[in-house]
Every structure is written in structure tokens, then in C-alpha cells.
Amino acid sequence: MAFGRTDELIPPEGVPLQFRIAGLGVRTAAQICDIMITGVGALALFLLLLALDLVTPETAIAIATMLFFFIRIPYYAAIxxxxxxxTVGKRLMKIKVVAADGQSLTAQSLVVRNLMKEAEVFLPGTLLLTLDGAQTAPAIFSLLWVACVLAVPVFNRRRRRLGDLIAGTYAIHLPKPVLLKDMSQPGQNSPTGQSRFTFLTHHLEHYGAFELQTLEGLLRASGMPKGPAQYQRHKDTLAAVVEQVRRKIEYADRVRATEHQAFLTAFYKAQRSYLEQRQLFGDRRTDKHHATSADKS
Structure with missing residues (x-):
């Protein structure tokens, strides 16, 4: 059962996807995990400098603050x-950042949202911790600033902080791809169960179980009763998805409008068979980003 606010995201494939927006509690938990990781890294470097006698009591706080700053800046953006x-914290909490327009995340948007995190919380928070009791005005200003930026996610629908608003991103819970009853049994979609469309291994390397589940939902919706306007929208959606899949998998042959349903059904059968075969060898392809993740790791 899904709890929390949901949102609709339309990826380049053109099929609307429902996601559960990550709440403030789970995002805070992820943030605490990441702060602990970067804090441990900063502490290790500080102890190394201390062992090398490069830290004096007068400079200890300044050096520790500087180390924490230079570790967390690349950590968030690079991870x-x-x-x-x-990040590590988001993986543990099973949430992730997505682009609000449904496109792929860009390096620019991830760098911007994480640099804004410094201006939103870390720098004012550091100022609060380093001010002495006599500096009342800066302390009050920093406290008010932190309180205001932390209140921003509370008052917008997607729970976006300032960095998300500027970068065009927001955080969601990871979907749980569960394939429904197998639609690829012979004879379910045609009298012979055969198709003129053939897909080779390099055609099937691009998508994972999540995209297959989405395609499955689209194919199942094809058999539901529709009014004229809804039927036309569904036909347009099929055409857009077919074209997107053809470009993605580099399928050279053209697909006639009357064959859109048959093409997607044949692709579903081939893709499902391929993923099940790969899973037997321990290769679980969760979504279309599996190849990028594997290359980067």
C-alpha cells in the first residue's frame, strides 16, 4: 500500500508514470546519513593532520570546518x-532525485541543487556554531534564514527545497517494479502467437523491469473500453511510444500505424524473455539506467 502524496511524471517515452513524493522525514534521514559519512571523512583527515602536527589549538575549529566543507561539496554532486x-543516504532510504520535466538528470542541475544546499543550511548552520554569545544579531539572522529555507518544502506540493526549485528537480520514492501476469504467452494477442517483428540482443539491452512494467500497463489499457476522444489519445500515445522505443533501440524498420499495438506487444514479449533469461544469471536490470550505473561504478 502506498502512503504519501503522489505525482505524475511524463518521461520522454510519453507514458505518464505515478511516483510517490519523498516526504520530509525520509529526506531528513537520508541527509543525516550523508552528513555522518562526510563527517567521518572530515574527522579522519583532521586526525591525520593532528598526527602530523599540522593543527594547533588556535586553528583546530577553522581547519575542521574547512575539511568538512571541502569533503561534502564534491561528495553530494559526484555521488x-x-x-x-x-547519494548513499538516499540509497539507504530508497529515494532518488528526478528532473521535474521528466527528462534525464543533468550534471548542471545536480551541481546547482547541491551548491544551493550550502547557502540554504550548511553555511548558516556553521555560522551559528562558530559565533560567540556576544554576536547576537548575526546569530538571529542565521537562525531565521535556516528556519525560512527549511519551511519552503512544507508549503509546496512536491516538497521541493530552494535548490530543487532552481535546479528543476525533486525527490521521489523508488518505484517497486513488479511484473503482472505474463502477457507473453503464445496465442494471447494473435491466433498464431507469431509476429513479423524480430528483436536482436542489442535491441533489448536498453530497458529494464521498470520500463517493461510501464509498457505492460499501456498494453493492458489497450483492451479497455474507450470513448472516441480517449481512443484517439491512446492511439497517439501508442504512436509516440513506438517512435521513442524505435529510436532508443535503433530499430531500423518502419512501423505502420496499424501495427503499433503488434510492435509493442512483440517488443514486450522479447524484452520480458530477455530480462528473465538475464535474471537467471544474476543480472537484475531494474530500469533503463542500469548500463550507465554499471559503467560509472
Whole structure:
């Protein structure tokens, strides 16, 4: 059972996807995990400098703060770039960052959202910790700033902080791809169960179980009763998905409008068979980003 606010995202394939928006609690838990990781890294470097006698009591706080700063800045951006919108904390909490327009995440958007995190929380928070009791005005200003930026996600539908609003991103719970009853049994979609469309291995390397589940939902919707306007929208969606799949898998042959349903059904059968075969060898392809993740790791 899904809890929390849901949102619709339309990826380049043109099929609307329903996601559960990551709440403030799970995002805070992920952030705490990441702070602990970067904090441990900063502490290790600080102890190394201390062992080398490069730290004095007068400079200890400044050096520790500087080390924490120079570790967390590349950590957030680099890890989210490498893991397609996830840090270690986000992986543990099973959430990730996505682009609000449904496109792929860009390096620019991930760098911007994480640099804004410094201006939103870390720098004012550091200022609060380093000010002495006599500096009341800067402390109050920093406290008000942190309180205001932390309130931003509470008052917008997608729970986006300032960095997300500027970068065009937001955080979602990872979907759980579960394939429904197998639609690829012979004879379910044609009298002979045969198709003129043939897909080779290099055609099937691009998508994972999540995209297959989405395609399955689209094919199942094809058999539901529709009014004229809804039927036309469904035909347009099929055409857009066929064209997107053809470009993605580099399928050279043209597909006639009357064959869109047959093409997607044949692709579904071939893709499902391929993924099940790969899973037997321990290769679980969760979504279309599996190849990028494997290359980067």
C-alpha cells in the first residue's frame, strides 16, 4: 500500500508514470546519513593532520570546518552524478532525485541543487556554531534564514527545497517494479502467437523491469473500453511510444500505424524473455539506467 502524496511524471517515452513524493522525514534521514559519512571523512583527515602536527589549538575549529566543507561539496554532486540522483543516504532510504520535466538528470542541475544546499543550511548552520554569545544579531539572522529555507518544502506540493526549485528537480520514492501476469504467452494477442517483428540482443539491452512494467500497463489499457476522444489519445500515445522505443533501440524498420499495438506487444514479449533469461544469471536490470550505473561504478 502506498502512503504519501503522489505525482505524475511524463518521461520522454510519453507514458505518464505515478511516483510517490519523498516526504520530509525520509529526506531528513537520508541527509543525516550523508552528513555522518562526510563527517567521518572530515574527522579522519583532521586526525591525520593532528598526527602530523599540522593543527594547533588556535586553528583546530577553522581547519575542521574547512575539511568538512571541502569533503561534502564534491561528495553530494559526484555521488548523485554517479548514481543517477542518489547519494548513499538516499540509497539507504530508497529515494532518488528526478528532473521535474521528466527528462534525464543533468550534471548542471545536480551541481546547482547541491551548491544551493550550502547557502540554504550548511553555511548558516556553521555560522551559528562558530559565533560567540556576544554576536547576537548575526546569530538571529542565521537562525531565521535556516528556519525560512527549511519551511519552503512544507508549503509546496512536491516538497521541493530552494535548490530543487532552481535546479528543476525533486525527490521521489523508488518505484517497486513488479511484473503482472505474463502477457507473453503464445496465442494471447494473435491466433498464431507469431509476429513479423524480430528483436536482436542489442535491441533489448536498453530497458529494464521498470520500463517493461510501464509498457505492460499501456498494453493492458489497450483492451479497455474507450470513448472516441480517449481512443484517439491512446492511439497517439501508442504512436509516440513506438517512435521513442524505435529510436532508443535503433530499430531500423518502419512501423505502420496499424501495427503499433503488434510492435509493442512483440517488443514486450522479447524484452520480458530477455530480462528473465538475464535474471537467471544474476543480472537484475531494474530500469533503463542500469548500463550507465554499471559503467560509472
Amino acid at each position: 548523485e552524478l554517479m548514481w543517477n540522483g542518489q
